[in-house]
Amino acid sequence: MERVLLIKYGEMTTKKGNRNFFVNTLYNNIKDKLKDFDVKIIKEISRMFIEFHDEDLEKIKEKINHIFGIHTYHIAYIMNSNIDEITRKSIEIMQEYKQNTFKVETKRSDKQFPMKSMEVSQHIGSAILKNIKEIKVDVHNPDILLNIEIRPYKSYIYTKTYYGLGGYPVGTQAKGMLMLSGGIDSPVAGYLTLKRGVVLEAVYFEAIPHTSIEARNKVIELSRKLSQYTNKIKLHIIPFTNIQETIYKKIDPTYCITIMRRMMYRIMEKLAKKNQALIIINGESIGQVASQTLSSMSVINQVTNMPVIRPVACLDKLEIIDIAKKIDSYDISILPYEDCCTIFVPKHPVINPTLEKCLEYEKKFDFISMIDEAINKELTIEIEEKKEEKFKDLL
Numbered sequence: 167m168e169r170v171l172l173i174k175y176g177e178m179t180t181k182k183g184n185r186n187f188f189v190n191t192l193y194n195n196i197k198d199k200l201k202d203f204d205v206k207i208i209k210e211i212s213r214m215f216i217e218f219h220d221e222d223l224e225k226i227k228e229k230i231n232h233i234f235g236i237h238t239y240h241i242a243y244i245m246n247s248n249i250d251e252i253t254r255k256s257i258e259i260m261q262e263y264k265q266n267t268f269k270v271e272t273k274r275s276d277k278q279f280p281m282k283s284m285e286v287s288q289h290i291g292s293a294i295l296k297n298i299k300e301i302k303v304d305v306h307n308p309d310i311l312l313n314i315e316i317r318p319y320k321s322y323i324y325t326k327t328y329y330g331l332g333g334y335p336v337g338t339q340a341k342g343m344l345m346l347s348g349g350i351d352s353p354v355a356g357y358l359t360l361k362r363g364v365v366l367e368a369v370y371f372e373a374i375p376h377t378s379i380e381a382r383n384k385v386i387e388l389s390r391k392l393s394q395y396t397n398k399i400k401l402h403i404i405p406f407t408n409i410q411e412t413i414y415k416k417i418d419p420t421y422c423i424t425i426m427r428r429m430m431y432r433i434m435e436k437l438a439k440k441n442q443a444l445i446i447i448n449g450e451s452i453g454q455v456a457s458q459t460l461s462s463m464s465v466i467n468q469v470t471n472m473p474v475i476r477p478v479a480c481l482d483k484l485e486i487i488d489i490a491k492k493i494d495s496y497d498i499s500i501l502p503y504e505d506c507c508t509i510f511v512p513k514h515p516v517i518n519p520t521l522e523k524c525l526e527y528e529k530k531f532d533f534i535s536m537i538d539e540a541i542n543k544e545l546t547i548e549i550e551e552k553k554e555e556k557f558k559d560l561l
């Protein structure tokens with residue numbers, strides 16, 4: 167029997183006006199992810215169908231499991247929209263589930279079809295009972311739900327539901343710039359932002375020689391994990407040593423982290439504008455560390471008007487870890503290499519910083535030219551799911 171992958175869309179079914187745009191974006195994303203397979207993808211306004219070769223099915227499912235905008239998918243048998251053919255195939259399929267209880271559910275989007283949905287369900291249900299002796303109907307809690315979709319020309323039968331990732335197709339929103347450290351939180355923040363359809367570029371602040379090449383490779387591997395959910399991810403590596411050393415030389419230790427993060431935000435805004443991104447994204451979580459109290463966040467945030475989205479702001483660490491494990495970034499994140507934020511942590515960072523103090527400290531060095539210099543010296547790499555761009559030496 168011929169089978170297809172039948173895809174049902176997620177939340178975007180509520181987007182009436184620009185539904186075509188959502189469907190087309192999803193179509194292009196699926197096409198891109200399945201470019202190495204011999205498949206035919208057919209898009210309709212409420213369903214997508216993928217014709218595939220049986221031997222590729224498991225690999226294709228794996229790809230589909232990483233695409234946002236898919237609510238559920240089903241491996242469906244396909245046939246002509248003819249009641250005799252549908253009945254015959256239904257019996258054939260149900261032979262496999264002899265000892266079980268079942269229920270037939272029919273959806274008829276072809277209003278020309280001569281029978282109503284209920285009539286089809288009843289007709290097929292009684293044909294199954296007549297032909298398979300050990301089987302019983304249970305309308306409330308069936309073991310097997312036999313779904314029949316009657317569409318113009320073709321009909322589909324399936325029994326099993328696979329859940330997709332939901333969310334919106336990547337590319338249905340504009341671009342955001344993710345602050346990607348080697349930690350647990352920021353890859354999760356990136357994943358959750360991709361889920362809303364945002365196109366992502368990542369930025370890593372590097373403080374060589376205080377941080378190692380392994381730390382950089384860790385961020386590259388995290389970007390690669392994220393690229394599974396989109397296509398390529400551009401990673402901007404910003405040399406941050408000069409700014410960081412200057413801060414630690416000139417500024418009271420309690421304020422170092424606050425000022426350092428204000429510098430990061432300033433650089434993020436410039437990079438975002440340069441690359442047509444509209445938001446900054448990071449992995450801050452309220453109260454997690456001194457720089458993430460509400461007063462710290464407020465003072466740090468005052469250097470930019472750009473929206474700063476913090477997808478994990480209200481999650482507990484354990485909830486963040488659950489997602490990190492699900493997206494398979496956790497094992498990379500817990501590798502021990504030092505990050506630029508962890509190397510200079512003062513003993514008593516301020517938890518209620520004031521803007522006045524920040525402005526006073528920032529007068530002590532010419533940060534504007536240092537920021538421009540850091541941006542001019544950035545290293546950009548494009549990271550793909552399959553490629554192996556690892557650095558052996560510092561560039």
Ligand code: ATP
Pocket residue numbers: 344345346347348349350351352353369370371372447448449450454455505506507
């Ligand atoms: P994570 O929060 O990702 O687990 P972390 O705990 O080391 O890493 P924090 O000190 O909590 O990072 O910093 C909060 C957020 O600031 C991070 O989630 C990340 O978005 C951003 N950030 C911190 N350090 C860097 C860096 N070196 N490069 C890019 N972004 C960074």
Ligand code: MG
Pocket residue numbers: 349351449450451454
């Ligand atoms: Mg953190």
